[in-house]
Amino acid sequence: MIEVQNLTKRYGGHVAVNNISFKVEEGEILGFLGPNGAGKTTTMNILTGYISASSGVAKIKDIDVLEQPNLAKMNIGYLPEQPPLYLDMTVREYLDFMYDLKKCKLPRREHIAEICKQVKIENVYGRLIKNLSKGYKQRVGFAQALIGNPPVLILDEPTVGLDPKQIIEIRSLIKSLGRQHTVILSSHILQEIEAVCDRIIIINKGVIVADDKTSVLATKYSSDRRLLVRVAGNHDEIFNLLKRVPNVVNVTSFGEKEPGIFEYALEPAEGCDIRRDVSTRIAARNWAIMGMKSMEMTLEDVFIALTREQYVPAGNKKGGR
Amino acid sequence: MGAVFKREFRAFFTSPVGYVVLAALGFFAGLFFYAANILGLSSDLSPVFSSMFTFILMILPLVTMRLLSDEKRQKTDQALLTSPVSLTGIVLGKYFAALLVYSLFLLEMIVFAMIIAFQVTPDWTIFLGNCIGILLIGGFIISIGILISSLTESQLIAAIGTLAISFVLLLMDGIAYQFSNYKILTTIVNFLSISSRYSNFTSGVIAYDDIIYFVSMQALILFLTVRVLDRKRWG
Numbered sequence: 001m002i003e004v005q006n007l008t009k010r011y012g013g014h015v016a017v018n019n020i021s022f023k024v025e026e027g028e029i030l031g032f033l034g035p036n037g038a039g040k041t042t043t044m045n046i047l048t049g050y051i052s053a054s055s056g057v058a059k060i061k062d063i064d065v066l067e068q069p070n071l072a073k074m075n076i077g078y079l080p081e082q083p084p085l086y087l088d089m090t091v092r093e094y095l096d097f098m099y100d101l102k103k104c105k106l107p108r109r110e111h112i113a114e115i116c117k118q119v120k121i122e123n124v125y126g127r128l129i130k131n132l133s134k135g136y137k138q139r140v141g142f143a144q145a146l147i148g149n150p151p152v153l154i155l156d157e158p159t160v161g162l163d164p165k166q167i168i169e170i171r172s173l174i175k176s177l178g179r180q181h182t183v184i185l186s187s188h189i190l191q192e193i194e195a196v197c198d199r200i201i202i203i204n205k206g207v208i209v210a211d212d213k214t215s216v217l218a219t220k221y222s223s224d225r226r227l228l229v230r231v232a233g234n235h236d237e238i239f240n241l242l243k244r245v246p247n248v249v250n251v252t253s254f255g256e257k258e259p260g261i262f263e264y265a266l267e268p269a270e271g272c273d274i275r276r277d278v279s280t281r282i283a284a285r286n287w288a289i290m291g292m293k294s295m296e297m298t299l300e301d302v303f304i305a306l307t308r309e310q311y312v313p314a315g316n317k318k319g320g321r
Numbered sequence: 322m323g324a325v326f327k328r329e330f331r332a333f334f335t336s337p338v339g340y341v342v343l344a345a346l347g348f349f350a351g352l353f354f355y356a357a358n359i360l361g362l363s364s365d366l367s368p369v370f371s372s373m374f375t376f377i378l379m380i381l382p383l384v385t386m387r388l389l390s391d392e393k394r395q396k397t398d399q400a401l402l403t404s405p406v407s408l409t410g411i412v413l414g415k416y417f418a419a420l421l422v423y424s425l426f427l428l429e430m431i432v433f434a435m436i437i438a439f440q441v442t443p444d445w446t447i448f449l450g451n452c453i454g455i456l457l458i459g460g461f462i463i464s465i466g467i468l469i470s471s472l473t474e475s476q477l478i479a480a481i482g483t484l485a486i487s488f489v490l491l492l493m494d495g496i497a498y499q500f501s502n503y504k505i506l507t508t509i510v511n512f513l514s515i516s517s518r519y520s521n522f523t524s525g526v527i528a529y530d531d532i533i534y535f536v537s538m539q540a541l542i543l544f545l546t547v548r549v550l551d552r553k554r555w556g
Contacts, residue, residue, distance in 0.1 A: 048403040052554045070405040084400035086328070088335050100324030101404045144400065 001026045001182040002047065002152060007056035009042050009206075016042040018206035019056070024199075026151075029178040031197030031214070032186035035307050039206040040186040041081055044154050047184070048078040060152055074103070077150040077181075081157050083141025087130035091121060091140055094129060095147065104148040115146045118173065134161040142170070146177075153183045159192060171196050190300055204307040217302060226295040227266045229278060233287035235262045245281055247272040261290050325406070325414025329388070333422045342384055346426040349376045354433050364441045366433060370451040371523045374516070377459055378491055382483035384422060385466025386476040388415045389546075394474045402554075408547045412467065416543060419463045420456075427452055447525035454522025457535035458515060462487050464542040471549040490515045 002024040009017040017039040024030045032040045045051045047058050049069045058065045063072040086094055095112050104111065116122045119139045124132055129140060138161055145153060158174065159167045174196050177183060187193050193200055193214075200217055202210040210217060231238050235256070242251045247269040254263040268274040275292065282289055333339030350373055357368040392398040401411050430452065437443045465486055470479040489496075493514035500506040511517070518531045 050399055050403050050554070070407065073403055073405040076403065078399070078403045080396065080399045080403075082396045082399075084395075084397040086332070086397055087395070088332055089328075093331075097324055097328045098400065098404075100327070101400070101406060103405055 001028075001061060002184065003057075003059040003062075004043070004047070005057045005059075007043065007046060007058060008054045009039075009046060009051070010054045015206050017046070017053070020203070020206070020208050021056075022201055022208065022211060024182055024184060026182055027178065027180075028199060029174065029183045029185065029197045031193030031200045032184060032203060033188070033190065033193045033200055033303065034186075034203040035188055038188075038203045038307070040188075040203060041156055042206075043203070044078070044080075044156050044184065044186060048076055048154055049073055050078075050080075074148070075151050077145035077148070077153045079141050079145040079153075079155045079158055081160070083137055083144070085129045085137055085140060085144075088128070090128050091116075091125050091132075091143075094140065095143060098144045098147050102148045106149065111149075112147070115143045118146065119143045120169070135163060135166045138162055139166075139170075142173075149180075151181060153177060153181045155183065155185045157187055158185065159187070159189075167192075190303055202303060202306050209306040210302070225268060225270075227268065227274060227278070228263065228291075228293050228295050229266060229289060230257060230261050230263045230291040231282055231287050232261045232290055233282075233285070237285075238262060238282070238287065239264065241281060241285065242266060242278065245274060245277050247274050247277070258290070265295065322406070322410035322414040322417075325401070325411050326418050329415050329418030330421055333384075333418070338384065338387070339422050342380055342422065343426055345380055346373070346376065347429050349373060350426070350429055350433070358433070358437065364437050364443050366430065366437070366443065366448055367451060367523045367525075369430070369433065370455055371520065373455065374458065374519060375491070377455070378462060378487040379484065381423065381459060381462040382466055382480045382487065384419050385463050385470055385483060386480035387470070388419065388467050389471040389550075390473050390476050390479045394476075402550070408550045412471075412543055412546050412550070416460075416463060416467055419467070420460050423459045423463065424456060427455070430455075444525065446527075447523075450522045450525045450527045453527060453532070454519055457522075457532065458519050460539050461515065461535050461542075464539040464546075468542050468546045468549070471546045 004023070005021050007017055007020050008015065020039075020043065022030075032043070034040050042051070046053045047060070047065065049065045049072060052066055060072045060075050063075070065072045086097070089097065095115070096108075099108055099112060113122075116125060119142050121136060121139050121143060124136050124140075129137065132140065138158070142155075142158065145155065155174070159170050162170060171192065174183060174185060178196075178198075185193070185197060197214055200210070200212065200214050201208055229242075235253070239251060239253055239262075242248060242264055245266070248266050249269050250267040252265040252267075254265065257263045266274060266278065279289055279292070333342075350369060353369040353372045354366070357363055357372075358366065389398075392401065402408075430448075434443055434448055462483070466479070466483040469482040469486070470476075473479050473482070490513065493510050494516055497507050497510040497514065500510060518534060521528055521531055
């Protein structure tokens with residue numbers, strides 16, 4: 001549905017987007033995650049034909065955005081970071097204008113009414129846009145993107161400026177839209193992407209550092225397989241016992257964390273689950289396990305690790321590192 | 322083009338701009354009509370048209386200043402440029418909206434002509450020439466205004482820039498006089514002069530080369546505006 005090949009955008013000496021490639025399949029919700037200034041908006045602006053790339057190809061439904069811009073644009077609904085609203089118009093006038101601008105062929109009143117219902121702006125339909133709150137303005141921007149029922153939706157930080165209730169509403173709206181549309185969504189908020197998207201592309205300094213299913217990403221990039229246990233008992237004796245548990249490669253003591261309770265990090269041999277052995281052996285000595293958790297990275301840790309200043313991806317291939 | 326035209330035209334009248342511009346033009350035209358035709362007991366409207374020339378140069382930049390600069394500042398150009406409309410359609414839509422607002426002022430001139438027609442038969446060819454001339458000169462200034470407006474995000478700079486260029490064009494004859502020693506320069510400057518071409522119209526001479534000059538200059542300037550917008554895609 002969407003295809004990006006070796007896209008690069010230079011602004012003078014500054015490279016905003018550096019040779020990125022990815023594909024989005026029909027019906028997929030792709031999350032574009034990255035710190036501010038990573039190149040998310042630039043990529044989206046290229047995809048929507050607002051700016052051109054310095055090199056590389058962007059295709060929407062196999063239509064080259066640069067070569068057949070009008071045809072490609074017919075298939076895109078775009079909500080930029082700042083919704084493109086004419087403040088001197090009412091919501092009704094504005095949506096009518098966007099309907100004409102997009103050369104929409106669907107029945108006008110029904111189509112616009114349906115969108116207004118979807119994004120919940122029926123009650124402000126007759127009001128001037130400049131008098132609306134930020135949340136409503138954002139939703140009118142959203143409505144504009146939905147006009148013409150485009151197969152591809154590109155949403156640049158769609159929940160910025162909304163209150164928590166509205167954020168949840170917009171997220172569930174995006175999720176429901178994902179059934180009929182292909183969606184690219186950008187955000188610098190991880191939880192948002194995690195809640196909505198099937199797949200995540202993490203972008204930093206213009207390069208893709210990770211591209212994977214949301215569920216896979218955390219485990220895949222987690223290099224840390226250590227197990228953290230807290231045991232009540234004698235420090236040295238516990239330490240020696242843990243060392244002798246089969247498949248334990250290394251034990252590190254973190255000392256006394258609570259009175260009489262000590263914390264250790266156990267490194268298992270690759271592919272081994274040591275939790276059962278650890279718990280039975282400690283129980284056999286009549287000590288108590290006060291806590292046990294794996295030290296696997298959360299998606300947030302992955303994100304922070306991948307977007308660190310010094311992080312340099314090994315090439316631009318799928319999967320990053 | 323239709324959608325942009327409709328929106329722009331309406332925007333002139335949902336804000337005070339359209340009313341203020343038409344009121345100002347109407348006021349001055351009325352004043353000149355009263356002085357030249359009522360008090361001066363003349364049936365010739367040409368003095369009114371030619372006196373309006375300077376005012377049109379001053380007022381039209383206010384009509385055009387917002388057209389593209391404000392789109393950029395409010396980021397609404399993202400909606401326009403990511404919609405399936407051509408850049409030419411966007412520019413022409415804005416141009417014709419501004420031209421239509423401006424030409425509403427001609428209605429007043431027609432009323433004046435009617436008033437005269439109650440007493441004597443006015444020279445309709447001269448009146449027609451005047452109308453065509455004032456439309457062409459207005460369209461010319463509007464196209465310059467749109468070009469300048471596409472170059473900046475500031476309405477103020479767009480207005481002042483357009484005003485400055487309009488006045489340079491107005492003063493071309495004087496500039497040509499300064500260069501009278503250099504034949505080529507004088508020819509070029511005279512070619513660019515709009516006031517001598519406009520005065521042809523006010524004296525009832527509807528010459529093809531004047532019409533072609535104004536129309537082709539507008540087409541060229543609007544084409545340049547499209548290039549400016551297109552450059553953004555490439556910049």
